[in-house]
Amino acid sequence: MKNKRIQAIAGAFVLTLIAAGILAVYIVKNMPNKNMVEPYDIPQTRLVIGDKWLKDTAPPFLEGNQIFLPFDTIKKYIDNYIWYDDVLDKVTITTKDRVIRMKTGSLEALINERPMELKFSVQRKNDILYVPIDFLDDLYGISLNYIAENDVVTIDYNNMVYRTAWPNDARTYIRTGESIKEPIVKKYKGQGKDELELPRSSQTSLIVFEESEEWYRVRTYDGVLGYVKKDEVTISGSQYTIETEEEKKPPVLTDGKINLVWDMTYSKKNIQLSAEKTPGIDVISPTWFEIIDREGTIKNRATPEYMEYAHKNGWQVWALFSNAFSDIEGTSIILNNSDLRQEIIRNVLAYASIYKLDGINIDFENIYKSDKDAYTQFVREFYPLAKEQGLYVSVDVSVPDGSDTWSKCFDRKALAESVDYVCLMTYDQHWASSPNAGSTAELSWVEENLQKTLTEVPAEKLLLGVPLYTRLWSQSKEDGKLSSVALGVQSAWSNVEDNEAVVAWNDVSGQYQTSYEKEGTTYQMWIEDKNAVNMKTSLIHKYDLAGACVWAANFADENVFMIFERNLKQVDSYEEWQTYYSEPIMDK
Structure with a gap:
């Protein structure tokens, strides 16, 4: 009896061991792998096209913010027709309407056989030919992104x-393969009390490429490739590009008063522009394109990084395109040659396409009066081709009744009929070498010239020029010689404080004015600051203009943008402005 009991116990123990073993095997077999591994195991910049990591090709590289891809990779995966001439050391790219030729190491390219300056060149590195890809993404119809976190x-x-x-x-994990036994390459940090909640955002989105019975092949926002179980995710509808609609669409131009701010990209700024610190900007106009010779060669200062920053801040970019101000004869030659006009227009619009511009601001100055009609014809030829690309076109004109080459050379009425907006440069009333000291733009002078211009240009197309630079005039008592320097808002007020100068409000000029003497020299200023901006922008409501154009961001302080934001975006009428904001404020 005792032996039977022992045998029963032993049998039960064996069965328990077997059951435990089976359970252990089951647990081990079905226990998810919780080990984390690096998503990429090669220490170099990786290239992923769709859901394929190209391990066996030469890696891309970055120079500044520019991405360079190996020529062979482009030819195999993107453009089978890209061509390299090893004798001439040139890369040629052809599209439906363009032939682009780039010589290794040269920043000058030929686009449709016309020279154009690039910001990035074809390079040879470690005996591999590399092509800058950023400016070609639109031509190739690809979306390009660099994720620094995973290189x-x-x-x-x-x-x-x-x-x-x-x-x-x-609890959703991205794994290296289609099994819970595969290691994890991406997991998420949750929110809430139990730290499980994940908000839907671009950072948590997954791009789905393929699917099997239980798994999706996906790529994460930060470039990690892997697999996720179907029951751990929620699928949305379809989309046609990796970019979100918000990322693809440029900022929309306001229905209200427009504020265009010019940016002298060849000169430093006193403040960093941003939507948060400098509100009230709708359009930024960088000084990017300039004709530099009589053959129509265009100097290019554009960068993709500038475009990206502007769009992120909600600003459209209307690049300024100018003639060579110092070569009036060269401008005449170009304006009177239809072939040169055509080539220049084609090249500017090619740049507009490459950099994905929202508009072009045409700024031709110092033109023969006899070329007035030729300039109008140039603008008339430019406009329809620009509109075909979806671009806004604005043109800059000086105030009426000035000199032949700086004022009477503009047919303002005809130009207004040929563009979207006319920018009236109501400043330089007293220019740098003026024989008399005076204001950059007195309020009364601005209003008088605005009224003249409105007889030729419709109010709904007119942007009123607002200067942000102050001329510090100095006149020696010894020889009477008069000279001036241009100061920004902060520098002008610093000059007042440093010299303990007395300022007084001038109702006629709509500015604070000062005069002081120092070491045998008389100094004078009519200060362009937030108060002067306040007075001038009131005219936009008084005459129901389209908005303002501001020269230039480089002279600004943050206070002036608070006035632009208030007067152009919040104030609804001239009467409202008169009631609440028509008095100057004495603080810097």
Whole structure:
């Protein structure tokens, strides 16, 4: 009896061991792998096209913010027709309407056989030919992105259809393969009391490429490739590009009063512009394109980084395009040659396409009066081609009744009929070498010239010029010689404080004015600051103009943008401005 009991106990023990073993095997077999591994195991910049990591190709590299891809990679995966001439050491790219030729190491390219300056060149590195890809993404119809966190460049074709998925919660894992036994390459940090909640955002979105019975092949926002279980994510509808609609669409131009701010990109700024610190900007106009010779060669100062920053801040970019102010004869030659006009227009619009501009601001100055009609014809030829690309076109004109070459050379009425907006340069009433000291732009002078211009230009197309620079005039008592320097808002008021000068408000000029003597020299200023801006922008409501154009961001302080924001975006009428804001404020 005792032996039977022992045998029963032993049998039960054996069965327990077997059951425990089976359970252990089951647990081990079905226990998810919780080990984390690096998503990329090669220490170099990686290239991912769609859901494919190109391990066996030469890596891309970055120079500044420019992405360079190996020529062979472009030829195999993006453009089968890209061509390299090893004798001439040139790369040629052809599209439906362009032939682009780039010589290795040269910043000068030929686009449709016309020279154009680039910011980036074809390079040879470690005996591998590299092509800058950033400015070609629009031509190739690809979306390009660099994710610094994982040192990966991603490329997607804009005509491909993808689905988007979102993790259900922080228990969603991205794995290296289609099994819970595969290690994890991406997991999420949740929110809330239980730290499981994940908000839906671009940072948590997953691009879905393929699917099997239980798994999706995905790529994360930060460029990680892997697999996710279907029951751990929620699928949305389809989208046609990797970029979100918000990222692709440029900022929309306001329906209200427009504020265009010129940016002298060849000169330093006193403050950093941003939507937060300098509100009230709708359009930024960088001084990017300039004709530099009589053959129509265009100097290019544009950068993709500037475009990206502007759009992120909600500003449209209307690049300024100018003639050579100092070569009036060269301008005449170009304006009177239809072939040169055509080539210049074609090249400017090619740049507009490359940099994805929102508009062009045409700034031709110092023109023969006899070339008035030729200039109008140039603008008339430019406009329809620019509109075909979806661009806004504005043109700059000086005030009426000035000199032949700086004022009477503009047919303001005809130009207004040929463009979207006319920028009236109501400043330089007293220019740098003026024989008399005086204001950059007295309020009464501005209003008088505005009234004259409105007889030729419709109010709904007119942007009123607002200067932000003050001329510090100095006149020696010894020889009477008069000279001036241009100061920004901060520098003008610093000059007042440093010299303990007395300022007084001038109702006629709509500015604070000062005069002081020092070491045998008399100094005078009519200060362009937030108070002067306040007075001038009131005229935009008084005459129901389209908005303002401001020269220039480089002279500004943050206070003037608070006035632009208030007067152009918040004040509804001239009567409202008169009631609440018509008095000057004495603080810097």
